[in-house]
Amino acid sequence: MARVIWRIAPWLSVMAVAAAWELTARSGVVTPFMLPSLSVVVARIWSDAASGELVANLGLTLYRALAGFAIASAVGIPLGILIARSRPVRWFFDPIVSVGFPMPKIAFLPIVTLWLGFHDVSKITMIVFDAIFPIVTATIAGTAAVDREILWSARNLGASDRDLLREIIFPAALPEILTGLQVALPIALIVCIVAEMKMGGVGLGGAMITASRFAESPGVFAGIVEIAIVGYVLVKVMAAARRRLLLWHQEVLAPATV
Amino acid sequence: MKAALVRYAPLLILAAAWEAAVRSGVVSELVLPSLTDVVSAWVKLLRGGDLWLNTAASLYRTGAGLLLAIAVGGVLGITMAWWRPVNALASPLVEMLYPMPKSALIPVTALWLGFGDGSKILLIFLGCMLPVTLGAFNGARASDQALVWSSRSMGASRLRVLWDVVLPSALPEIMNGVRTALALSFVLLVSSELIAARSGLGYLIGFLGEGGVYDAMFAVVLTVAFLGFFADRVYQRLERRVLRWRE
Numbered sequence: 206m207a208r209v210i211w212r213i214a215p216w217l218s219v220m221a222v223a224a225a226w227e228l229t230a231r232s233g234v235v236t237p238f239m240l241p242s243l244s245v246v247v248a249r250i251w252s253d254a255a256s257g258e259l260v261a262n263l264g265l266t267l268y269r270a271l272a273g274f275a276i277a278s279a280v281g282i283p284l285g286i287l288i289a290r291s292r293p294v295r296w297f298f299d300p301i302v303s304v305g306f307p308m309p310k311i312a313f314l315p316i317v318t319l320w321l322g323f324h325d326v327s328k329i330t331m332i333v334f335d336a337i338f339p340i341v342t343a344t345i346a347g348t349a350a351v352d353r354e355i356l357w358s359a360r361n362l363g364a365s366d367r368d369l370l371r372e373i374i375f376p377a378a379l380p381e382i383l384t385g386l387q388v389a390l391p392i393a394l395i396v397c398i399v400a401e402m403k404m405g406g407v408g409l410g411g412a413m414i415t416a417s418r419f420a421e422s423p424g425v426f427a428g429i430v431e432i433a434i435v436g437y438v439l440v441k442v443m444a445a446a447r448r449r450l451l452l453w454h455q456e457v458l459a460p461a462t463v
Numbered sequence: 464m465k466a467a468l469v470r471y472a473p474l475l476i477l478a479a480a481w482e483a484a485v486r487s488g489v490v491s492e493l494v495l496p497s498l499t500d501v502v503s504a505w506v507k508l509l510r511g512g513d514l515w516l517n518t519a520a521s522l523y524r525t526g527a528g529l530l531l532a533i534a535v536g537g538v539l540g541i542t543m544a545w546w547r548p549v550n551a552l553a554s555p556l557v558e559m560l561y562p563m564p565k566s567a568l569i570p571v572t573a574l575w576l577g578f579g580d581g582s583k584i585l586l587i588f589l590g591c592m593l594p595v596t597l598g599a600f601n602g603a604r605a606s607d608q609a610l611v612w613s614s615r616s617m618g619a620s621r622l623r624v625l626w627d628v629v630l631p632s633a634l635p636e637i638m639n640g641v642r643t644a645l646a647l648s649f650v651l652l653v654s655s656e657l658i659a660a661r662s663g664l665g666y667l668i669g670f671l672g673e674g675g676v677y678d679a680m681f682a683v684v685l686t687v688a689f690l691g692f693f694a695d696r697v698y699q700r701l702e703r704r705v706l707r708w709r710e
Binding site for chain 1: 469470471472473474477494548551552553554555556559560561562563564565566567568569570571573574575646649650652653654657658664665668669672677680681684687688689691692694695696
C-alpha cells in the first residue's frame with residue numbers, strides 16, 4: 206500500500222497543480238485576463254495545432270535554437286580541445302573565455318541586430334555567441350583532465366596525434382563535453398526565445414509577445430506551456446543521448462539524480 | 464603586475480584591433496563606433512546621471528529577486544531532502560519546471576505586474592529559485608549520515624541537526640547553485656528590461672539603440688557585461704572565504 210502511494214505521489218502533485226490552476230481561474234478570485242483557466246489554454250493550444258500555426262512556430266524556434274546549438278558545438282568542441290592542448294592558443298583565448306563566460310551576453314542583442322538585421326542569421330548568431338561558452342569551458346576541463354600516463358603510453362606505442370585525439374582524448378573528455386552540451390542546450394532555447402521576443406517575427410517567443418501586445422492572455426499562457434514542454438523534451442532527449450553515448454562509462458551505473 | 468599584463472594582453476590586442484579597424488575605415492563608424500568614442504560616451508553618461516539611475520534600478524531588481532530566490536529556494540531544497548513527503552510532492556514539479564526556458568515568463572510577469580520593478584523581481588525570483596533549490600537538495604541529501612546519526616544519538620533535536628550538521632554540509636552545493644542563479648539573474652534582468660521596461664540598463668540599451676546613439680549604446684552594453692563579470696568575480700571571492708573551513 207505504502208509503495209503504491211509513493212509510486213503515484215509524483216502524478217498527484219502535478220495533477221494537484223493543474224486542478225489548483227483550473228479552480229483558481231474558475232473561482233473568480235483573479236480575472237481571466239490575469240489567469241485564463243487551464244482548459245481555455247489547452248483549447249487554445251489545440252486550435253493552434255489544428256490551424257498549423259503551432260507547427261510553424263515550433264519548427265522555426267527549434268530550427269533556430271538547434272542550428273545555433275549545432276554551430277556552437279561544432280566550433281566550441283574543437284576550440285576547447287585546441288585551447289587545452291596548445292599553449293599559444295590558450296594564451297590568446299583564456300582571458301577571453303574567462304571574461305566572456307560570466308558576462309550576460311544577451312546584452313549584445315541590440316548590437317547583433319544592428320549588424321545582422323532582424324532575420325534568422327542574427328538570432329542564430331546570438332545563440333551561438335551565448336551557447337558556445339559552456340561548451341568551450343567544459344571541453345577545456347575535460348581535455349585537461351585526461352590521464353597523462355595514458356597519453357604517454359599511447360605515444361610510446363607509436364600513436365600519431367590524430368590517433369591520440371580520436372582514440373584517447375575525445376572519448377576521455379566526452380563525459381565533460383556532454384555536460385557542457387547539456388548546459389548549452391537550454392541556454393540556446395532561452396536566448397532563442399528572448400531574441401524572438403525582442404525582434405518579433407514568428408516562432409514561439411514571437412507568438413507570445415504578439416499575444417501579449419494584443420492583451421490576449423490565453424495566447425501568452427499557451428506559449429508558456431508549449432515552451433515548457435519543448436524545454437522538458439529537449440533536456441530529456443539530451444540525457445538519453447548521454448546515457449547512450451556513455452554506455453561504456455562507469456557513470457551509467459551510478460544512481461540517477463533529479 | 465607584469466604577469467597580469469601578459470595574461471590579459473589578448474584583451475588589449477582585441478581592443479586595439481577594434482580601434483584600428485574603425486580608424487582605418489575598414490569598418491564603417493555607423494556600424495561600429497570606435498573604442499575611444501565609446502569611452503567618451505560612457506564618461507558623458509556617467510556625468511549626466513542617467514547611467515547611475517538606471518544601474519541603481521537594475522541592481523535593485525536583481526538583488527531583490529535573487530535574495531528572495533536564495534531564501535525560498537534554499538529552504539525548499541533542504542525541506543525536500545529532509546522530509547520524504549515534501550520530496551515526493553515537490554520533486555516532480557521541480558523536475559518538470561527546471562528545464563523550462565525561464566525567459567518564457569517575461570510576458571506573463573509583465574501581464575501580472577506591469578512594466579515596473581515588480582515584474583522583474585518576480586521573474587528573477589521564479590527563474591533563479593530552482594538552481595538554488597536543486598543545489599540545496601543535493602547538498603543536504605549528501606550530508607554524512609554518520610554525523611546525523613551521532614548527533615541525534617547525543618541528543619540533538621531534529622531542528623538542531625538541521626542547523627548544525629545538514630546546513631553546513633550542504634553549504635558548498637548551495638553556494639554553487641547560487642552562482643548559477645547569479646549568472647541567470649543578470650540574463651533575465653537584461654532580457655526583461657530589453658523587452659518590457661521603462662527604466663534599467665536593458666531599457667537604456669534599447670532606448671539608445673532605437674535613437675541611433677550607437678556609441679552610448681555600446682558603452683551601456685559593455686557596462687552591463689562587465690557588471691555581470693564583476694558580480695561573478697566578487698561572488699567567487701566570497702564563496703572561497705565562506706567555505707574556508709572546508710580545507
